[in-house]
Amino acid sequence: MADNPKQMLAEILGDRADLIAAASAIFDHAQYLLDDDERLTKTGALDGVGRDRLRARALETLGGPVAEREPDESDAEDDA
Numbered sequence: 243m244a245d246n247p248k249q250m251l252a253e254i255l256g257d258r259a260d261l262i263a264a265a266s267a268i269f270d271h272a273q274y275l276l277d278d279d280e281r282l283t284k285t286g287a288l289d290g291v292g293r294d295r296l297r298a299r300a301l302e303t304l305g306g307p308v309a310e311r312e313p314d315e316s317d318a319e320d321d322a
Contacts, residue, residue: 264303271299 251265275281281292288296301307 267303268296268300271303272296 247269248266251269252262255261255265275288275292275296281289283289
């Protein structure tokens with residue numbers, strides 16, 4: 243397997259292009275949240291808000307139920 247996480251996902255998911263795209267988008271969003279120091283605990287884990295945002299984005303990306311939430315700065319960046 244490759245050292246690149248996205249390549250690893252693609253190899254694991256094989257010919258499921260729809261899942262590869264979703265997994266890649268979820269991975270990118272997780273990386274975005276982890277790069278935001280304000281969303282991390284002292285141990286480097288996502289705080290409650292960060293975890294909630296990651297769960298919501300994962301469900302949204304996979305076509306699951308989406309919880310109502312208030313718009314935030316990342317939404318403005320996504321729309322740009």
